[in-house]
Amino acid sequence: xxxxxxxxxxxxxxxMTHSPCNRILWNRQSSKTRAGHPCTGCTEPxxxxxxxxxxxxxxxxxxxxxxxxxxxxxxxxxSYMALAGLxxxxxxxxxxxxxxxx
Amino acid sequence: xxxxxLRVSPLGQVxxxxxVKVTITDGVVTDAWTEAAMFRGFEIILRGKDPQAGLIMTPxxxxxxxxxxxxxxCYAVDTAWGTYVPPNATRIRxxxxxxxxxxxxxxxxxxxxxxxLTAAQYANAPSYEEAARRFAPYVGTAYQTGVTxxxxxxxxxxxxxxxxxxxxxxIPGGVMCAPTLSDITRSHxxxxxxxxxxxEGQWLGCSIDRYLQIQTWxxxxxxxxxxxxxxxxxxxxxTRWCMEIGLDTYGQGYGNFxxxxxxxxxxxxxxxxxDGRNAALQSRSGIYAGGQYFDFDQARVTEDxxxxxxxxxxxxxxxxxxTDPIDPADGEAQGKYxxxxxxxxxxxxxxxxxxxVGPLARQMMANRPDxxxxxxxxxxxxxxxxxxxxxxxxxVLARMHEAPxxxxxxxxxxxxxxxxxxxxxxxxxPASGKGFGSTEAARGALSDWIVxxxxxxxxxxxxxxxxxxxxxxxxxxxxxPMEKAFIGxxxxxxxxxVELAQxxxxxxxxxxxxxxxxxxxxxxxLAKFRMGGG
Numbered sequence: 001x002x003x004x005x006x007x008x009x010x011x012x013x014x015x016m017t018h019s020p021c022n023r024i025l026w027n028r029q030s031s032k033t034r035a036g037h038p039c040t041g042c043t044e045p046x047x048x049x050x051x052x053x054x055x056x057x058x059x060x061x062x063x064x065x066x067x068x069x070x071x072x073x074x075x076x077x078x079s080y081m082a083l084a085g086l087x088x089x090x091x092x093x094x095x096x097x098x099x100x101x102x
Numbered sequence: 103x104x105x106x107x108l109r110v111s112p113l114g115q116v117x118x119x120x121x122v123k124v125t126i127t128d129g130v131v132t133d134a135w136t137e138a139a140m141f142r143g144f145e146i147i148l149r150g151k152d153p154q155a156g157l158i159m160t161p162x163x164x165x166x167x168x169x170x171x172x173x174x175x176c177y178a179v180d181t182a183w184g185t186y187v188p189p190n191a192t193r194i195r196x197x198x199x200x201x202x203x204x205x206x207x208x209x210x211x212x213x214x215x216x217x218x219l220t221a222a223q224y225a226n227a228p229s230y231e232e233a234a235r236r237f238a239p240y241v242g243t244a245y246q247t248g249v250t251x252x253x254x255x256x257x258x259x260x261x262x263x264x265x266x267x268x269x270x271x272x273i274p275g276g277v278m279c280a281p282t283l284s285d286i287t288r289s290h291x292x293x294x295x296x297x298x299x300x301x302e303g304q305w306l307g308c309s310i311d312r313y314l315q316i317q318t319w320x321x322x323x324x325x326x327x328x329x330x331x332x333x334x335x336x337x338x339x340x341t342r343w344c345m346e347i348g349l350d351t352y353g354q355g356y357g358n359f360x361x362x363x364x365x366x367x368x369x370x371x372x373x374x375x376x377d378g379r380n381a382a383l384q385s386r387s388g389i390y391a392g393g394q395y396f397d398f399d400q401a402r403v404t405e406d407x408x409x410x411x412x413x414x415x416x417x418x419x420x421x422x423x424x425t426d427p428i429d430p431a432d433g434e435a436q437g438k439y440x441x442x443x444x445x446x447x448x449x450x451x452x453x454x455x456x457x458x459v460g461p462l463a464r465q466m467m468a469n470r471p472d473x474x475x476x477x478x479x480x481x482x483x484x485x486x487x488x489x490x491x492x493x494x495x496x497x498v499l500a501r502m503h504e505a506p507x508x509x510x511x512x513x514x515x516x517x518x519x520x521x522x523x524x525x526x527x528x529x530x531x532p533a534s535g536k537g538f539g540s541t542e543a544a545r546g547a548l549s550d551w552i553v554x555x556x557x558x559x560x561x562x563x564x565x566x567x568x569x570x571x572x573x574x575x576x577x578x579x580x581x582x583p584m585e586k587a588f589i590g591x592x593x594x595x596x597x598x599x600v601e602l603a604q605x606x607x608x609x610x611x612x613x614x615x616x617x618x619x620x621x622x623x624x625x626x627x628l629a630k631f632r633m634g635g636g
Contacts (some may be wrong), residue, residue, distance in 0.1 A: 002280045026265030027257045029288075035264030036278045037271045040158060051147075052155035054558050058273065101521050102283040 002098050006038040008068065008084070011060045013041035013049060015072035104128060105157050108596055113140075118627040120572060120611060122602055126593050129601070134581070134588035136572040138442035141411070145425040148562040153179055153531070156433055157270045157293075159563060160550065167260060169202035170543035171564075173364070176272040178550040180374040182537025183274050185529035189368035191276035193260050194525065195514040197289070198367045199541060200508045200515075202266065204255035206544035206610075207505045208300060211235070212248035214605050215498060217342060227346045228409075229339075236339065244336050246305060258289045260440035262628075265294040276526030281519065293509065301505055307335030310506040317387075319486045337502065344495040347593075353494040355587035357487075358455055359463035360570065361445055362398055362549055364388030364542040365511065367476045368518070374539045376400060384511070385478050385542060388467040389457065391449045399539045402547070404454065405443040405565065406576040412438075416579060417446060417454070420551035420563035421536060439501040444582060445565050446572035458583040459546030459570040460609060461501035462492060478507070497608040501544075504576045533557040543567055545610045568611045584609055 005011035017039050032039055038058055041049050050056030058096040061069040061076070070081045104127070111121040120139040144163055145150040156175040161168035173195055180187060216237040224230055236244040260281050263269035271278040279285075297310065306313045308331060316322050326338040344350055365384035366374070380387050380398060387398035394594055404417035411433040413426040422515075446454040456462070464481065469484030483500045490496060533556055540549035546567025554562040573582040581589070584606065593599045 002282075022126075023266070027253065027260035028255045029266050032264035032269065032271075035269075035271060037264040037269065038278075040270065042268065049154075050156055052151040052158060057152040057154040057158060069367075070408050073586065078502060096528040099281075100282055 002036065002100060003096060006033060006036070007060065009060055010038040010060050011037035011040075011056070013044070013070070014039035016070050017041045019042050019043040105132075106169045106596060108593065108599055108602075109161050110599060117208075120508060120604065121607070122588070124588055124593075124599075124602065127223070127593055129341060129594065131591045131593060134585040135439055136442075136582055136585050137440045138568075138575065140442045141427055143371070143425065143427065144564060145423070145562050146488060151559050153182070153552070153557070153559060155559060156275060156550060156552065161270060161563065163566070164543075165267055166206055167202060167545070167548070169198055169263070169269070170541050170548050172270060172272050172439040173199045173541040174539040174548055174550050175501070176274060177366075177374055177379075177539030177554040178537040178539075179274040179539070180529075180537070181376050181379075181539060182535035182552055183532055184535070185275045185360060185527050186527045187374060188276055188524040188527055190366040190519055190523050190525045191272075192371060193519050194365055195278045196270050196368075197512050197515050198259050199364060200261055200512045201255040201259045201293075203542075203544045204296075204505060204508055204512070205252050205259075205266075206396060207252075207502060208305070209252040210250045210497070210610050212242075212245045212252075213239070214610060215604075216242070216245055216248075218600050218603050218607065219340075219347075222596070223594055223598065223600060224347045227343075229343055229346055232339065233343050234350060236336065243304050244304065247388075248300060248336070249489065251296055251300040254292050254300075254351070257292050260291055261285050267430050272528070275529040276318060276524070276564060279524070280525045281521065283521060286516055286521070289485055289627050290513070293512060293516075296507055305336050305502070305505070307331040307338065309392045310509060313506050314510070316450060316482050317485070318482065319489045319567050320481070322486065341495065341499065342374065344498075349494040350490060350496070350606060351493060352569045352591040352601065353497065353587045354492050354590065355458050355583050357492055358389075358391040358449075358457050358583075360398070360457035360459050360547060361385075361387050361463045361464045361542060362400075362540040362547040363464075363469045364540075366511055367514075374468070376536075378401065379538075379540070381474070384476055385464055386470060386473065387540075388470055389449055390470075391455050391457065392452055395467075396449055400551075400601070401447040401539070403445065403549075403565070405445050405563070405569075406454075407443050408577040409438050409440065409574040410443045411441050411445070417444075417577065420565060421553055423551070423561065423562065425565035437616065441575045442569050442573045444610070445570045448577055454576065454578065454580075454626065456573075456576070456580050456583050456586070457570065457608075458492075458587075459567045460497070461504055461544075461546075462497050463485070463546060464542055465500045467504060474549050480507070494604050494608040501610065517520070531557070546570060568609075572611050 014033050067077045106126045119139040121139050124131045125133040156188040160171040160175045217239040219237045220234045236242050259266040263271040331519040341518045363383035365387050367382045371382035389396040406417040408415045411430050413428050449455045465483030468478050468480040473479035537552045549565050551563045572584045587605050591601045
């Protein structure tokens with residue numbers, strides 16, 4: 001996908017992962033998240049996260065179907081959700097459009 | 103007559119752990135046992151997990167062909183779930199699969215096959231100096247560029263898959279990426295650079311188009327001496343050198359082959375099914391056994407565990423497959439000697455025949471008549487095998503012959519990607535189903551069988567190309583294909599049995615090998631030799 005954040009629906013572990021993928025780039029070209037691939041946290045202890053149990057692969061684990069179970073270090077669920085909601089609310093229309101095809 | 107047993111442990115320059123035990127009589131191998139020394143157990147890890155768990159786990163079975171694992175793992179779920187896959191997604195999957203193999207070919211040739219071409223026992227052959235100048239590990243002129251430039255094709259993989267190896271970007275219903283125009287143009291540029299510098303510039307010494315005019319063994323021999331540039335190419339020199347040191351005289355094997363094929367046609371495989379797979383392949387599937395072609399049917403595949411460190415004996419189809427490991431010490435008491443199972447195929451009229459997989463097998467299928475318009479037809483390798491036979495040289499030539507063909511395919515798919523169309527269609531996730539996904543990794547047929555029940559994996563079985571090739575004897579005591587290929591190989595120096603390495607390396611098996619030498623009469627270990635010192 002070209003638009004949107006992988007964190008909320010696709011189980012992306014980027015916010016919780018300490019890895020230089022996006023700084024040094026893989027094969028001098030790209031990274032999972034740059035290519036629309038949710039981070040699987042493969043360099044973090046506990047990989048594969050959620051033990052690959054039913055419903056955990058490429059799906060964000062949530063409390064009450066809304067709040068992500070894991071947040072980045074230093075964030076609590078409430079402030080993270082408030083920040084995310086605010087970002088969504090003020091995002092300009094162009095940021096939601098598929099405008100980088102050619 | 104002198105008989106001795108030799109055990110190579112581990113055989114070097116393969117991607118894992120392989121022990122080879124051979125009996126040598128009067129300087130020739132008369133019997134062989136291949137022993138996979140490591141238990142993997144991915145099937146056990148995956149049992150009870152999310153149906154998509156194979157997309158994360160199986161690419162990690164191998165560091166060199168993880169993209170191939172992903173390709174077939176994805177089709178296993180596509181067929182089990184009955185997904186729709188947009189043509190664009192199939193193109194991207196094909197591009198990635200082919201680029202991984204384009205990386206593997208030169209890396210294999212220079213890093214795995216090349217070093218033993220400079221073994222000291224060949225020092226008296228006329229072209230030795232030239233062989234060492236080109237192929238000596240690390241310092242050889244061809245080695246350096248070949249290995250270094252082999253990273254370029256997987257840069258293209260990373261553009262679409264985010265990274266290579268160990269991406270999981272192929273998912274049921276398509277791919278995760280939605281490339282932009284710059285991704286496509288960058289891919290063209292990287293591949294063109296690779297072709298100019300290595301494939302055409304160093305390996306072929308001519309254009310891809312000129313090389314692919316070759317249809318017969320005579321065409322190939324004429325091509326070698328057509329001009330100075332072709333004569334001096336790595337491909338032509340390698341061929342001459344192999345003939346000088348006799349690599350065209352051993353490593354035959356059974357001469358029976360299996361390919362499951364790869365590169366699904368984007369238009370013809372929008373609704374992946376197990377039954378519709380053969381007709382939609384570009385690189386065709388099939389069996390060649392007893393001088394005849396047969397259609398590939400996954401239902402005829404079994405894995406025999408009579409001589410493998412698993413509980414029981416006999417053979418099962420992978421959907422019913424069981425992975426129940428036992429203590430190797432107990433296994434040895436029952437005549438078992440390896441962690442690899444013995445994959446077999448029930449060939450109509452011939453029964454469970456051991457079959458060789460790999461580029462030679464793929465290219466044998468390419469000669470089969472009645473190719474559809476989208477399918478690869480290429481008579482060269484079949485012609486070569488019918489004239490000079492399967493051996494170490496021709497197995498390597500078949501592998502390297504695919505580089506220009508794959509290159510041409512990738513360029514075509516890159517040109518066909520429609521950036522404004524879909525790359526993914528969200529599939530339904532039915533709670534039960536059976537799937538079969540397969541591809542051709544660089545080293546041969548690679549397949550997954552999945553059974554989904556109650557929304558979880560009830561059974562998962564992987565058959566790797568190396569299992570087909572280095573698998574042990576079966577219940578009928580037929581040797582595995584590589585065991586068979588060792589038989590008849592000369593061993594000039596039992597302390598440095600380079601010939602065994604060359605047979606093993608011609609298959610590009612993904613296991614590290616060791617040779618142990620035993621005296622056939624007393625059972626005493628004579629020598630332990632680690633090939634390539636890797």
